[in-house]
Amino acid sequence: MKRIITAVVQNRSGVLNRVTGLMHKRQFNIESISVGRTETEGISKMTFVVHVEDHQKLEQLTKQLNKQIDVLKVTDLSDKAIVARELALIKVVSNAHHRSEIQGMIEPFRASIIDVSKDSLSIQVTGKPDKIEALIDLLRPYGIKDIARTGLTAFARGHQPQVAEMTTYSLLK
């Protein structure tokens, strides 16, 4: 199963290595990682999307993360109501001829064109990973030259609904 896990960490050298190393050692399959600073100086937050086999493995993962001295807090967001976003930059082959066609196509995704050259076009899109996948699929026929994705980052919504409502909010259901 796919889980979204965040770890608030002390921003020290080696902490990323320690955390990814333990996931590798215990054979957790990491789909994406994003890391950035938080509102508190010296504290960063990592967001992982990982595949785990079962709940026992999941428990191991959070416990092993928690055990690291520089890890302050581990949260499994998967069953919570969350806001989750990823940013992607996509460079597609395009001449003057295709430009407006592409422009029209990306509009419903609220993506924007951030760079134009003679033979390419760079698009920025933000959203849930499936939305980004969908846009990439649509752009593929034009010829994709390059993609850069940030990986997912997420946090819990301000309001957590009762369990019954949850699925409508959860990213993974």
Added chain:
Amino acid sequence: MKVDTKLNTKPEAAVKTGADILVESLLEQKVETIFGYPGGAVLPIYDALYRSDGDFEHILTRHEQGAIHAAEGYARVAGKPGVVIATSGPGATNLVTGIADAMMDSLPLVVITGQVATSVTGTDAFQEADVMGITTPITKHNYQVQSSYELPKVIKEAFHIASTGRPGPVVVDIPKDISANLCTETDQSAFHLPGYQPTIKPNPLQIKKLTEAIKKSKKPLILTGAGVIHGHASDILLEIAEEYSMPVTSTLLGLGAFPGQHDLFLGMAGMHGTYTANMAIAECDLLINIGARFDDRLTGNLNYFAKNATVAHVDIDPAEIGKNVPTDIPIVSDSKAALAELKKQLKEGPDHSEWMDQLNQNKMAYPLWYNNPPEEMVPQWLMKSLYHATRGEAIVTTDVGQHQMWAAQYYSFGRPNRWVTSGGLGTMGFGFPAAIGAQLAKPEDPVVAVVGDGGFQMTLQELSVLQERGLPVKIIIVNNGALGMVRQWQEAFYDKRYSESIVGVQPDFVKLAESYNIRGMKIETQQEFTDIIHEVMAYDGPVLMDCRVLQQENVYPMIAPGKGIHEMVGVKP
């Protein structure tokens, strides 16, 4: 430092190098013994040691691996961190085996490695190795010191982390310029580790669940792991076990947590455990694990492990609970605190006289056994005789292999912190240097290193330390002329194809000892051993006994890999 040729070159009090600060910090931690080996990147540290008038001893081993295993032996026996210093690059990489070993067996170590100067870091400079990268997966924590300002705080944190919670090794990597340069200001503030707050007190509600499970149980069993020893919980465990007459078994590393000769003790469990202990695990209805991590050498095939039991697991490391065996009553706590709370809450014990009868019958019917032709040297007999000759009072270290299992089976420990063995990593070469560390921790106590002819040759260079220090360690080589444990597996599982396990050529161990000015003797019969062992133990200096034992002996009983805990072979002659 006790150096006779000391020159009075101590810099003025106000001008200190980073290395001076390091040495001060070590003294502040009441370090008495350091194991190490010098080299380029630690020259400033060795210079500071030389200049220091601190009252500690530096033990120069002859290989960094010797230093770290000695520190492990020291930590195990002294119950406080072993301290190691090694230089950058090869010095640090020579420590890797010992660091991994300490991580697996939860031994507190503070390992100080030199590093190339910050100005050349990352340039593949001479003797540069990525010590942080290499040691991250095998340390509880590691640091690369960024400035001499933070050095005192890092050392305080390192000792705290190594010795509290679940103990483990901490590496502190110090670039040469930081130890060499003068430093004007240091951070003397107290440390705060918000991400490291081990839970040491049990949740009383969980203990209540345990008391209820005990009350209901008809077939209770206590399993001791090294956590009982780390937590100093042996006495209270004994009180509870005796009061409610509950049987006890142990992991390899938990030996000594409960008196080995006690009526309630079933012997060690696991791959080479006793029939009674393993069957008790298979059949119990309540398994109370105190500080063991349910390692695969204990459990065998998990599908058959304690299948009928409610499992309670006390561990200071929450990540161990539920890792291998599903747990009904998890108790995150220091072992002593948990047992104290249990003693307080427990009012009524189990009603389990039938179970005790059954266990006692098993003990009578299926004791450990071996064939003992009196004209031969039988390794099991050797261990049993060593036990009797030392009245179970010695500190015993072992290497890894058959001799280790025989020592575990036949040397019965009356109290904790006397048994020093490499369990989790199974590191050959561990036993002899570990004995050096143990002897330094307990100078007055008898220390015996039980080693194989194979493993001894991995770290025998440390004979120099015995010679130099006159440490009265007694080395017993259980010499079967083979990598015995490998030979046993090849006999059992590879149709006796003894690939590279029968060692034709050996040094003359007696002459070897003598070349270090150490008393050496070859022992070929039971009589010879019996005649001399008391004298050897009483001798106030090191002795090496090359005991020639039968090669074909195997360790029994045995649970073959992949088999369940009840599927032992070699239970009876």
